[in-house]
Amino acid sequence: MSGNQTAHRVSTAGLLISLGIIYGDIGTSPLYVMKAIILGGGKIINLDLIYGGISCIFWTLTLQTTFKYVILTLRADNKGEGGIFSLYTLVRRKAKWLTIPAIIGGSALLADGIITPPISVSSAVEGLRLLYPDIPTVPIVIGILTVLFLLQSFGTQIVGKTFGPIMLVWFLMLGTLGFINILHHPEVLKAINPYYAYQLLYNFPGGFWLLGAVFLCTTGAEALYSDLGHCGRGNIRISWIFVKTCLLLNYFGQGAWLTLHVGDTLAENNNPFYAIMPEWFLFIGITIATIAAIIASQALITGSFTLISEAIRLNMWPKVRLIYPTNVKGQLYVPSINRLLWLGCVVVVLYFRESANMEAAYGLSITITMLATTILLSYYLYLKKFSKLAVFSFLAVYLSIEISFLVANLIKFPHGGWVSVALGLALISVMYIWLRAFFIKRRLTEYVKLKDYVEFLKELSEDNSIPKYSTHLIFMTSAERKSEIESKIIYSIFQKRPKRADIYWFVHVDTVDEPHTMEYKVHHLAQNDVIRIDFRLGFRVEQRINLFFRKVIENLVKNKEVDITSRYDSLNKANVIGDFRFVVLEKFLSLENDLPFLEKLIMEAYFYIKEYTPSEDKWFGLDTSSVKVEKVPLIIRPVREVDLQRIE
Structure with a gap:
């Protein structure tokens, strides 16, 4: 079944899974939104603040979450997958400048993943003070978060099955409690009228700045799109009707209670x-x-793992270790990011201590992500031949709304908003450095014509005066054209230490814009002597090259395209399969460089970060017992003139 068909398929199980996977963030917002609005409006409960706040919440959930994300953004599915990087892959070939909003939006979303767990758990745990006023909540919150992060390495397959029913209970509880309280003051339903929102924003003292608190009600909207691949468009759209109803009932119920305490x-x-x-x-x-x-x-943690895996394959993040703890699609664990998120969450809890203080850091980063999504989505709608008037109207309306939220959130900057900004800037720096370094290396890597060396490779293969290095010698190559090869690989084969082999294999991996593509092509450059394999893998496919290569070999042997038995006479008679050895070239920055200042900084930062990341062989999933990693100097721009004089 195709991704598009899956995206439209609706089932009871799918609806339940949607409740458990994607509505956690937006579903827990009633824990703190109304409280944040009242406290931000001066702490004194009054009708203008209550009705205006609820009206703003209603129209924010309607315009921002329902119309922008549920109705419009879910249309932009990449073979059934969603998220800001999936959207970016749909439009990046048409406009290179869209890389900027993609990096900014992706980084801001990751920064939000560090703020959300502390504020959600703290808001819930602080309710214990109603029963035990002196209970210390900080150790409890850190304990819960630590256990949560420790469990990530086991995968969420078993726990995930319980998420849906638990969240169903949660939303039913929200709706029921809200409905009961609305009965005490049904007049609160008047807040649906947008006039009350207008009154709050333009006539209430400091009303505009309350948008920062209002915005917290829609912070989880980006997750609806990010988890499109897990749940499907139809399931998200239908389950959202139920979720939004329960959320609004609870917000109106809180408003009804507040009106009794004006x-x-x-x-x-x-x-x-x-x-x-x-x-x-x-x-x-x-x-x-x-x-x-x-x-x-x-x-949020699972979403961060997915986001990082996509960023890696788009050359926006270091190639860190990825683990797939179960066979379930989408189950992913990134140890380095898990540790980073845990440390960030603990620091946030220790620094802010109270959920009310965390609200200052929360919301600012996700506003930036939503702005980035608006820009990317507008370009996508333009490419899909929507009328220019409709596209520009959408862009104007949502830029106005989201810039208003952003400006209102900026008032939080000195009170804690700087934390999310600092996190976002750090992540943007890493993504920018990695992407720029990738293009610098690719632009200046020297390639040679492979056909010029095919005969030399065949002669080397038959040269008995040189000890055989391996029966099958496989090089990972970044050359996109099958006719080319890096000069460093030729140097490694012929000069560094002549590497005699029976068959030379060159393997290239191309990460494509479709999420789950798994294809390969075989090019016989010299029958049974020089072979190139091109893998085309989707940006969400794990790069298990060792496994994929073995599968390709099996198919080639089955089709009698290649003979992999050893060419030693004694072993050949016994049909013994020859050994396979991978060679991975790891570049390091040569001292013989004369780089422009900015490029020098970028490359030095790139190689500094690279020291703390796994080697290429681990990223490609190669068997370490049959891999040779060679260090080669990366001379990006050698010094042209040396004022050197000979003296007698």
């Missing part, structure tokens, strides 16, 4: 979310909220 001051530790619960239900509600917050955190 004139009172909302204390820091008095959260309307818990206030609408009956006292006998409080402990149950806190428990369910904590589990929902953990699921929200899990979704």
Whole structure:
């Protein structure tokens, strides 16, 4: 079944999985949004603040989440896959400048993955203070987050099966509690009228700046698109109707409770979310909220792993180790990112301590991601022949909305917003360095015509005066054209140490814009002597070259295209298969370079980071017992003139 067909398929199981996977972040926002609005509006509860806040929430969820993401953005599926990098791969060949919003948006989304788990878990755990006022919440939050990150290495297959039913209970709890409280003050439903939102933003003192708090209600919208491949478009669209209904019921219910306390001051530790619960239900509600917050955190962590794996294959991130703990599609574990996220989350908890303080750092980075998505999506709609008027109208409306949210969020900068900005800038720097270094290396790597060396390779293969290096010698090559090869590979074969082999293989891996492509081509440059294999792998396919190469060899032998038995007479008679050895060339920056200042900085930063990442053979999934890693100098731009004089 094709990706597009899968994207439209709706099932009960799919709807349940959608609840468990993609709605954790946006689903736990009622824990802190109304509280943030009231506290941001001066802590005194009044009707303008309540009605205006709820009206803003209603229209934000409608315009931002429903229309932009659920209706429009989900149309931009890349063979059934979604997310900012999937969207980027759909448009990158048409406009190179779109790399900028892709890198900024992807980095901001990763930064959000460090802020979301602490604020979600802290908001839930702090509810325990209603029962135990003096309980220290920081150690509990760090403990929960630590266990959560430790569990990542085992995969989420078993735990994931329980996510859907638990989140179903969570949303039913939200809707039921909200509905009961609306009955106490049904007039709160008037807040649907956008007039109240207008009044809050333009007439309430400091009302515009409350958009920073309002924005927290839609922070999980990007996850709807990122998890398109896991859940399918149809399942997301239908489940969103249920989710949005339950969220709005809860927000209106909190508003109804607040209207009964007009004139009172909302204390820091008095959260309307818990206030609408009956006292006998409080402990149950806190428990369910904590589990929902953990699921929200899990979704962000898993999303970060997927984002990094895509960035690696788009040459925007170092080739760190990727692990697939189960056979389930989409199950991915990235140890280095897991450690980075855990450390970031712990630092955020220790620095801010309270969820109310974390709200200052939360929202700013995801606003930037949404702006980046708007730019990329506008270009995608343009390429899909939507009318220019419709595209520019969409761009103008959503740039206005999201820039307003961004400006309102900037007021948080000195109070903690700088944390998410600093995280985002650090991630942007790594992505920029890696991508620029990739293009610098590719542009200035020297290639030679392979046909000029085929006869030499055949002669070397038959030269008995040179000890045989390997029966089958495989080189990983970055040359995109089958007629070319890096000069460093020729140097390695003929000069560094003559490498005699029966068959020379050259393997090239091309990462394509489709997510799950797995194709290969075989080029017999010299029958049974020189063979090139080109793999075309999707940007979400694990690069297990050792396994793929073995499969290709099996097919070639089956088709009698190649003879892999040893060419030693004694071994050939016994049909013994020859040995295989991979050679991977690892470049290092030569001292003999005269680079422009910026390029020199980029390359030095690139090689510095590279020292702390796995070698190429581990990335390609090669068997380390049959791999030779050779260090070769990367002379990007040699010094042209040397003022050297001979003296007698």
